[in-house]
Amino acid sequence: MKLYLASNNAHKAAELASLAARDGLGVEIVSARAAGGMPAVAEDTGTFAGNARKKTRALCAVLAARSTGPGHADAWVLADDSGLEVDALAGAPGVESANYAGTGATDAANLAKLLAALHGVPDEKRTARFYCVLALAGRNGEDHLFEGFCEGRLTREARGGAGFGYDPLFIPEGGTRTFAEMGAAEKNGFSHRARAWAGLAEWLRGRK
Numbered sequence: 001m002k003l004y005l006a007s008n009n010a011h012k013a014a015e016l017a018s019l020a021a022r023d024g025l026g027v028e029i030v031s032a033r034a035a036g037g038m039p040a041v042a043e044d045t046g047t048f049a050g051n052a053r054k055k056t057r058a059l060c061a062v063l064a065a066r067s068t069g070p071g072h073a074d075a076w077v078l079a080d081d082s083g084l085e086v087d088a089l090a091g092a093p094g095v096e097s098a099n100y101a102g103t104g105a106t107d108a109a110n111l112a113k114l115l116a117a118l119h120g121v122p123d124e125k126r127t128a129r130f131y132c133v134l135a136l137a138g139r140n141g142e143d144h145l146f147e148g149f150c151e152g153r154l155t156r157e158a159r160g161g162a163g164f165g166y167d168p169l170f171i172p173e174g175g176t177r178t179f180a181e182m183g184a185a186e187k188n189g190f191s192h193r194a195r196a197w198a199g200l201a202e203w204l205r206g207r208k
Helices: 010-023 048-066 094-099 107-117 192-207
Strands: 002-005 028-031 076-086 127-138 143-154 170-172
Touching: 002 010, 010 028, 010 076, 010 192, 048 076, 048 127, 048 143, 076 094, 076 107, 076 192, 127 192, 143 192
Parallel strands: 002 028, 002 076
Antiparallel strands: 076 127, 127 143, 143 170
16 A cells, blocks of 8 residues: 655655554555655644645645546545644644744754743753644545654753754653654654554554
8 A cells, every 4th residue: 555645854754654664564655756746735724633634635636637547546645744842832833843943944943943942941841742643635535634642851952863853852751862862763662653653553454
């Protein structure tokens, strides 16, 4: 089964492909480039679920326009919308996580802005969570949502060279290392994306 990924984020693609391979579901994560490219989507719904659904619909439209063969009629599109919710910042950056420091901001710029916003916030109030919604859509109009989150806290400086986004600042609940200090296999054991994927994996098993 092929899942066309409605994203240009190579890091997300790698994580999802790793999860699919780990679970042995016979699922192939296919780049949006293979479908003709991911169109620009204004992520303006105000919710992770709304943004994820909007991305699946955009790529479904590309598939519908470019291919009519039987292999594409049963094609499924997968989208991820995720972000970091910081309690001391009333849930920010939230759905604006990717562009927290401005449209097209780099990870480094987003991290710098977040650290500046949390200046002076004591350790016990630096609680946060990563939240993820996976949206799955079929060409027949069927769609499903799978959610996952991971509670944790934020460090005062970036630590680790793995991962992406806010991983260098985020220590999962009960842990001592940031996501960026972990290997991919360890992070995939309990991350927000892994937990959302677990729901999707259960749905996929139910189709067999």
